[in-house]
Structure formats: C-alpha cells, structure tokens
Amino acid sequence: MVFGFFSSNVSVDLNKRGDEYFAGDSVKGSVKLSTFRGVNARNIKVRLCCVEWVNPKKNGGKNGEGKETVLWEKEKKLGGAHKYSAEKWKFEFKLPTDALPTITPEPYKKNINEGAGLKWYLHAQIDIPAGVDMHAYKQIFLY
C-alpha cells in the first residue's frame, strides 16, 4: 500500500460515457497523471491508432506472441521535458470518415484482447529519461 501511495500512474479517459464511435466522430478525452512526488519526463504524448492484431494466448500460446500491424495513427504531444506534478491534459482526435470498423473475434466482447481482429485504441505515454516509461491504453469500439 505504501508503494501504491508513493507511486505515479497515468490513465486515459474519454469525455463521453461509453466507448462507441462512428467514422468521422471526434474522440475527446484526457490523459491524467497521478503522482505524489512529481515525475521528470522527457515528453508526454497520446496517440490514436488502428491496428490489425493477433494474440493467440487463448489456446495455450506463449507470452510474447502477440503482434500488431499499424494501419493508421495520429499522435499529439501534450508536454515537453519538465518535472510534472499531478496534472490532466485534454486531447481531441478526428476519426477519418472512411475509418475501418472494429473487428472483434467474439460476439458481445468489444474489448477482447485474445484472438485476432482489428481494433482502435488510445495510447498515452510518458517518456521517462533513464527510467521506465509510463503507459496507459484505452480501447474504443468503432461501428
């Protein structure tokens, strides 16, 4: 618990309830850094990407077999080199009007990460010099 109290973490939140979008929509949200001691970062960025993915772990595959092929991505820099305290950055991405819909391998499981398909997700990254970068992911479902 003491570790949890002093540790820092980053999260991605969407402005709207739910994670469903249509081609051409705007994806609005925020990246939130929670920290007690502050974080020395080289930069903070968020990207929205569309990937073809496979993760065959389900039927006994080994870790590390997951693969992604990026089809589309946009990145936004939210901050440069600085010591950051707890903060929140807003972002907005416009989905292409011809954006491919999510392909999910199982019915009623929109955010499944096992199997193969096509997915859209937000990835926030805080680049820590000489340290472990901080990452946060948020998957969205595109109709």
Add this chain to the structure above:
Amino acid sequence: MIKINAPTSVNRNSELKGVVEIGEKELKGARMVEVKLCNEIMYGNEKRNYSCWEMGKKYSPGDARSLFELPFEFHVDGEAPITYKGKQLVSRWKLGVFINVIGARDRWKKMDVLVMR
C-alpha cells in the same frame, strides 16, 4: 443437388434470408441438415480461425424431404465483423449447408457472403 438461394451480400444489423434446396439423392441416409453462417478471422499465414461468430439452423431429414425449400433467416449483428482483407488480417463469411450422413462423409455446399458496414 444442393442449391443455396441467398443474397451474396448483407449489411450489418440486418437479416440474411434465403432458401436451400436439397435433392432426394443428397438426403439419402441423412441424419441432420444444418444451414450455417460462419465467420472466419485469420491473421498472417496461419490457418487458424480466431472467430467465434456463427449462426445456424437445423432441420430434420423429414423436414428437408417434405419441404421443397428450406427457409432460413439469420440476423447479422451490428457489431459483427465485416468482410475484410487487410495487410495481415482476413475476415470472411461463409453460408453453408451441411448434411450429416450416417456412415458416410457429410455432404455440403458453401458460398461466400459479403458482410458490409
């Protein structure tokens, strides 16, 4: 003769309706007749199918004999995978008739169906 009369494409969140005609010869020794709409999702050069999307309707051989045409109707969910061929990923749908035969190989016929947004 096994004949599938159905549209070759369907939009998501709508119905795929059709009929199947099966000749008397193909029904000989049949235990069960099934019409299925199945999705296949494959990645790279793997032959493995990752998809669990499948819809089916079963008929008894008696029904298949007494009815000239076997009607079927499948609702294609609004979140169902579209037909897609990308860099590594392929998603395709097949509509098939499968006749399970006692003591012999199953008889079947399949056709591709495009599932569109």
